[in-house]
Amino acid sequence: MTPYPTWHADQILLAGYVAGALGRSQTASIESHLTSCASCRSSMVPLASPDRLARNLAAVIDRVDQRQEHRLELALVRAGVPEHVARVLIVSPSERGAWVVGVVVALLVAIAAEAFSGSGVALFVLLVAAPLLPLAGVAAAATFRHDPAREILAAVPTRGFSVFLTRALAVVVPTIVVALGAALLLPKRGWEAALWLLPSCGLMAITLALGSWLPIRAVARTLGTAWVLAAASAAQGASAADLVRSYAAFRPAGQAAMLALTLVAGAVVAVRRNSFDLIEIGRTS
């Protein structure tokens, strides 16, 4: 049982404590005393500022209510991403986890094939397949039109295009990082392993641009199929060593064309951004 205190703090001491003007040892002493002395606690009440108490209480509640923040969210904030953007990136519903696992597995298979065969076939397959992964990510993000909370999202001031873009980035960025990392791991290939990046950007930008008029998923499927068929056609009759150079998209002119397409399609998307609204209004205006 706590013994009844044998002394009481005077008003000057209490006022100093409330104002935070005491030294550390005096503060600790008063704090310890206050926990067991109702009389001094009562004496302190008139000295305390209601505003300050409210602020302190709010800070305590905020700390107690602290949710478990995602490690990735914390990392993004530390990297300079605004807190609310990091929140949306993390919270946005997406199949990001399963998506990245799928990408990693596909790329590990390609790397293993390359290490095993060393023929250049695996690199070509990887360069053709890699742009399809972020492209499929964009298509997956388009499911925001079937989002369970779409009716609520449709009535918020944040534009549908921003919501869509955030979700697309949440899937596409990790995919690109993983695919690029895996491609760079390929033995003795150097910069060639990054040749898929510009075609990937071009395919995504064209998909978004056409997706402002047409269903995005259908556009992505059509472009992806065309990309693969064109690669297969170009590879016909090419030797294993020349496979990469056989496809125009991987040659310097093709890369420049992909960059130009990305810029033009990006400009179209910027102009047509209102068409990504979730609502019927956006589709008709």
Add this chain to the structure above:
Amino acid sequence: MIASTIELSEVTKTYGSTRAVDAVSVSFGRGVTGLLGPNGAGKTSLLRIIATVLAADSGTVRVLGEDPGDVSGRLSIRRRLGYFPQEPGYYDNLSAFDFVDYIAILKEMTDRKARRDEVRRVLTEVGLDDMMHKRIKTLSGGMRRRVIVAQALLGNPELLVLDEPASGLDPEQRLRFRETVSAVAEQHTVLLSTHQTDDVAALCQRVVVVDHGRILHDGTPESLVEQARGRVWLADQPDSSARLSWRTGSGQHRLIGDPPSGANLTEPALEDAYLLLVGKRAGTNSEASKADGER
């Protein structure tokens, strides 16, 4: 005189050959207005047009002084709007706090501290202060609906559009909900679509009855009740001449419509008046009709 928050003029919306909203002209101002009507009457289409998520085919719509057909007008409305859709969805794996926090960010509340305080405020307002960190999938149906009410209250909106928010709430939750809505309505405009005539009687200064895309009644709940005065009866037996009838808990039959023989006139309730207005036409009496309406 208080200016109208919402003004609709000759507004029409059709889906194929179905005219969901048929040349409706109406205005709404501060306070709670209840929208009553059977399923498919056009209430939800009307509310979706007002909530800027559906475009009218024709007519003029002004909400909070803005045109929702205009991009900047729509944005301005959405910044001042709280919306509870008829079929609200949520992300099961998020906590109630995280879900409302997510919506708060999309409502442009970017300051972390202020946003979190606001999220806590609205979740406390709907009585979820102890449950806010539970995943939504572990909450009961009534609690989930309260999460949706909470997101609608974010930012103390000038216009609150609530499409059947109270279904699934238990009596205590419903009382709490009424307190919340009436507090908002002291300053702002609340549109409440419901099948619950007791909610309308308890909350609304004005009731608009909608059926087949048209407004059948627009006035106070009392004026609607008055329409049924002299047309509600209690009898020991059902009567085929009544428009609607059902057996009450006391064993008597409540009859609505033309005066049957041997029946005693009784005080009408809002529900009687509503049923009289939208219920089955004369000569198609069915004891089951009331039960059908009760789901």
